[in-house]
Amino acid sequence: MPVTRTWAAQHAASDAGVAGSGGRWNGQFYALLQHLAENHPGTVEGGETDPAGGGDQDDTTVGRTDPCPGRDGADDCLAGVAPMTGQVPLKVTASHLERLACLYVRQSTLRQVFENSESTKRQYGLKTKALSLGWSEEQVCVIDCDLGQSGASGDREGFKQLVADVGLGQVGIVMGLEVSRLARNSSDWQRLLEICALTRTLILDEDGIYDPATFNDRLLLGLKGTISEAELHVIRARLQGGLIAKARRGELKFRLPIGFVHDTRDRIVLDPDQRVQASIQLFFDTFQRLGGAGAIVREFHAKALTFPRRIFSGPHKGEVMFTKLTLSRATQILRNPRYSGAYVYGIREQVFRGLDQRPAVRYRSQDQWQVLIKDAHAGYISWAQYEVNCQRLADNCQRNGATVPREGPALLQGIVVCGCCGGTMSVRYHSRRGKSRSADYCCKGPHANFARVHCQSIPGDAIEELIGELLLAKMQPAVLEVALAVQQELQDRLGEADRIRYQHVEQARYEMDAARQRYLAIDPHNRLVAGELEAHWNDTIGAYRSAQATYEQQRAADQLLLSDQQQQSIRELCNDFPAVWNNPATPDRERKRMVRLLIEDVTLVKDDDIKIQIRFKGGAVETHHLPLPQSAWVERKHSPEVIQAIDDLLDEHTDSEVASILNQRGMCSGTGLAFDARRVAVTRRHYRIPSRRTRLRKKGFLTIAEICEKFKVKRWTVYEWRKKGKLVAHRIDDVGRYLYDTSTNITVSTQEV
Template identity: 45%
Template structure:
C-alpha cells in the first residue's frame, strides 16, 4: 500500500514524533552520518503533510543503549505521549533505534495500535493496527534484538579468548601499572611501592584490617589512591574500606584474574552486582606478573579476614582486643569441643571475665555446657607463660628492640618520600614561575600562587615528619629501655606490669600457645586446664574455682569456732571487741566493698543464732547459776539486798548480756564480808525480817508465817 494512503487527516491533526538515539557517546561524536540520517526524517514527515511546528524531535537518549527502556527518559516520554493520543506518527531510522528489547518494542506496538498511531522507518510507513504491518514490525523487532545478542556474543567471545591467555587489559589497582609493551609492573614511584609494601607487612603483623588503619593513622602515613580515569595519584588517610579492598584484590599477589563479579540489570534498570566464588572466576592465573605478596600470603590474608568477621562458628582465633580475657579465641570447651566465648560482667565497679560455652544455647536453645570464671585461669596461664619465657627473654628482648626500631625506620622512610615529593612539586612550580613572562601578570600571579601553595605543603610535610620522629624517639625512651632490660632478668615482672596492654599479652600468647582446653569440675571445686603449645608440647594445670556469692559472704568456720569458745566467758559486745582487736572482719565485707567493716554485738548475736551456738545464758545455767529471784530465795533475802551483797562482793554474778545477770549459787556457808559492823547489820536485818513474817498472817490461810 502507498505510504501516503496510510496517512489520514486524523493523523495529521496530531504531532509527528521523531526519536533519535545512538548507543554510546563515542558513536555520537564519531558516527555523525548516522545522526544526520536520523534528523533527515523530518523531511519525510513534511512530505507526508505534517507542518514543521508539528514535528517533535526527542533526542535526549543520545549515548544510551537500547537494550532496555528503564533508563531512557526520552523513550518513556514517547510512549506516554502516544498513549495519551498526542502522536499521529512515530519516526525512527530503524527499529533498533527505538528499542532492541522485544518487551519494550511490542509494548510500543500495542499502544500505537490502540491509539491509532503510525510508525515510520527508513523503509516505509506501517499501521500497527493491521495484521500484516504488525507482523512485519514484530519480525523486525525480533531481528533487532537478535542482532544485539550476536554483537555482544562476538565481542564477549573475543574478550574471553584474551582473558584465558591473560592478555586482556583490565584497570589495575594503585601500585601496579602497564609498561610500554603492555606488561604489568610495579609502580615506578618508590613512595607508592614502599607504602603498599608496608601496608601488607603491617597487616601480617597485627592481623586485623582495622588495626592496620589505626597504625597508619598513629604513624601519620598516608595511603596512595589513583584518581579514576586519570593518571594522577594522591595520598590520603587510609580508610577501612580501602584496606579491605586492597587485601581482597588478588592483583597485589601477582595473579591475573577476571570475572570476580557478575553484573546484571534489574527491572528498574539498576545494575546489580554479585560476587563469584574463587572457583567460579572466569580466569585466575597465579604468578602472572610481579606482586607485593605471594599467592600463599594472599590466601592466608583472606582466611584471617574471614575469621575476624565470624561470630559464633567453628574454631577461630580472633585478633587480640583490649579485654582482660587472656584466652580470647583460644579457649576450647572439653565437653563439646566448641570454642568458648569471652564475656565481661560489671560487678563492684570492675569488669570480670568469664569463658562461656553458649553457642548451643544461642542457636538451639539447649543448656550451656559450662561457664568458667576467667581470673583464676588467666593467672595460671600467665604464670605458665612467664615460666616458659624467662629462659628465652634475652633473645626476645633483642628481637623486640630490633622490630620496633625497624618499624620506626620504615615509617620515617615513607615520610621522607612524602617530603621529597613535596620538594619536587615545589621546585617544579618554581621553574614554571621563573619561565613565565613577568609582564603577563594573569599567568604569573596564578603560577606564583601555586608556587606558594607548594611551599606551604613542603613545610607542612617537613613538620609532620619531624613531629612523628619525636614521637618515635619517645616510644623507646629510658622507661621502655628499662623494661626491656628487666625482661632479660625477670620476664614475670614484665608480664605482671599493669602498664602492659592486654592486647600485647594476647599477641605474645598467640605465638606460644595453640589452644587451651577447659573443663569445670564442680564436685571438686576446680577447673582442669590442658595447654597445647605451638610445637606440640602439652601441659595440664588445675585451678580452684572462685567462691560463689553465698560462699563469699559465709563466715570462716574458724571464726565461728572462736566465737563459740568466747561465749563461755564473754558477752556479745566483748566478743565483738576481741574479734576487732584481732583484725577479724565479718564474712562478705570485702565482696560488698566494705573492707573496713567491723564486728558489732548485733553481728555476733546473728552469727551465734545463724550457726546454732549455745547462748551464754544456757551455758551459765548449765554451770548452776541462778536468776535473781532464785538466788534471793535461796539466801532468804530480798532482791535489793542481793544486789547490795553483789556490790560488796558477798555474791558473785555473771552477765549473759549487756544488762542481765545470773548469780552464782551460795554454798552451805555463804561467804560474808569480814567487817564486824557489816555482820551486825546483816544479823539485824535478818531478825527484823523474821519478826515481821511472824506477825503478819498468811493472806490465804490467816496463819502466821
C-alpha cells in the same frame, strides 16, 4: 480496499491454522515471509483497517500530504522510504493527524552522543518526515531525554513517557530511526506494539510506516524487534570474545593498582617512587605480623602513617597522594592477586542482592577466574604468600566461623559456637571478683534483629581454665612421643608402599626396552610390521613416563611427613609450651593463636550443667561438663560455720571481740575478707542473730537507769559499786556500756544503801 480485506482474512485464517497444527507451521512461515518480502509495499495500499477513519481517509491524507516531497537535505536520511512514499497517505488518516507525532531519539552512551553525532542528526532529521506526512510543527514532540541510555536498560524515562502517551491515545505516530532505538528487548517492544495496536498508533522507522493493528505490519515489526535483540547479543558476544581473547594473552590493559606503573615499553613494573614501594611493603609486612585487615588499619592510624593512592580524574590526574588507610581499601589490596605479580581477568562478578536487587560486586572463587597468568610481572609478595593471605582473610571472616584473634583475654573469642541455635557466640567483658576483665560468652541468637531475649549467656572463667589445662595435658612430652611413634609407623609403611610402586616403574621400563629391542630387530623394509612395532614402542614409552610421573608424585607427597630434624624441633617446642603458656608476658592474642592451632571450635550448651564440646584440629571431639556457676548472692553468703560461731560467741563477747576471735580462727566473710566489729554487726543484723544486749536483757539484766531507779541512787554510786565489784556488770558493746545482773548482789546492795 477489498483486496486488503481479503488478504487480511486469508492470513487470519492461516494464522488460526498455525495455532492449530505445528506441523504446517514451518512451510507456512517461510511462505509468509516470502509474501511479506514481495508484497510489503503492497500492504501499504490497503493498510487501513480502521473502520472509524475509513470513510474520509483518502481525501484528507492525500490533501495534506506531499506525495513527492521536495528533495531537501533532510529527506536523504529517509532514502529507504522512497519507494513507498507515494502510498504512505493511505496509512496516515485524519485521526492520526489530529494527534501528536512523537520522535524518539536515543544514543546508547554519552560518548556516542558526542562522538557519533551523525546518527543523532539523522534521528532528529526524522522530524521533517513527520512534517511531510502532514503533521504540523507544533504537533511534533521530540523525546530525547534517553540520550546516553542503553536500549537494554530498564529505567529509560523517555521510553516510559512515550508508552504512557501512546496508551492515552494522544499519539498518532511514533518515529524512531530504527527499531533498536526504541527497544532492545522483546518485552518492551511487544508491549509498545500491543499498545500502539490498541490505540491505532502508527510506527515509522527509516524503512517505512507500519500500522501495528494490521497483521502483516505487526509480524514484520515483531521480527524486527527480535532481530534487534539478537543483534545486541551478537554485538556483545563479539566484543566480549575479543576482550577475553586479548586478556588470555595477557595483553588487555587495565588500570593498575597503586604500586605499579606501565614503563615506556608498556610493561608493568613496580612504581619507581620509593615512598609508594615502602608503604606497600610495610602494609604486607604488617599483615603478616598481625594477621587482620582491621589490625593493619589500626596500626597505620596509631603510627599516623598514610597510604598512597593515585588520582584518576580531575586536574591532578595521574598524581599520587597519601591519605588515611581505610578498611575497604586494605581488604581490596590484600585480595588483589596483582600484588603477587599475577595477571588476572574476570575475578569479580556483579550480583544482585536483597529485595530491591541492589547491584553488588562479588569475588569469584579462584577456579572460576577467566584468566590467571602467574608471575606475569614483578610483585610485592609471592603467589604462595598471596594464597596464605587470602586464606587468613577467609578465616577471619565471621561468616566462615572463627574471627581474627583480638587483644582481649577471652581465650575462645571467635571460635565458640552456640549449642542451642548454631550461631557464633560473642564475648562480653566485665569485672568480677577483683579480676578486671572476666569474659562471658553470649549468643544473641536468631532473634537479635527483633530485639528479643538472648539465646544463652555463659560465664567463661571456668571454661577457659579447663581449656588451658587440656592444652597443657595435650602438649605433654609423653603424649607427643606417642604421636611421633604413630608417625614413625606410618613412615615405615610408606617405605613399603614406595617399594611396591617402584616395581611398577621397573615393569614399565622393562616393557619399553623389550618393545625397543623388537623394533630394532625387524628389517626396516618390512614396513607393515615395522610400523606396528613402532606404535607399540611408542605406547610403552607413554606408559613408562606415566608410571614414573605417578611414582614421583606419590614420593613427593610422602616427603611431606616429618623429618628427624622436624621431630626434634617439635619435641623442643613441646617442652617450652607450658613455660610460654603460663608466662604473663605472653600477649593474649598469641595465646589465642596457640589455642587455634589445636582447637577447631568449642560448642557450649547451658542446661542442668554446662556442656562443653571441643573439636580438635584433625576431627577428634571431647565432651566435658562443668557445674553451673552459682549466682552472685549465693557466692557472697557466709559459710554456716561462721554464722554459728558468731551466734555462739555473742553470748560472751562484744562485736569487736567476736571479730578478733573469728580472725584468730582463720574464718573469713563470704567475699573472702577478714572480720571487724562493723562487719560482725552487719552480718548479725543480716542473718537476724540477736545482739549481745538483747540476749542479756532477755536474761533480766538491768540498764544503769533502771538500777538508779531501783535503789534510788545516783549514777556515780552505781559506777562505784561496779568498780568495787559489788554489782556484777557485763559489757554489751565496744564504747563501754554495761548491763547489770542484780539477781545475786541485790541483798548486799540493799544493805549497802
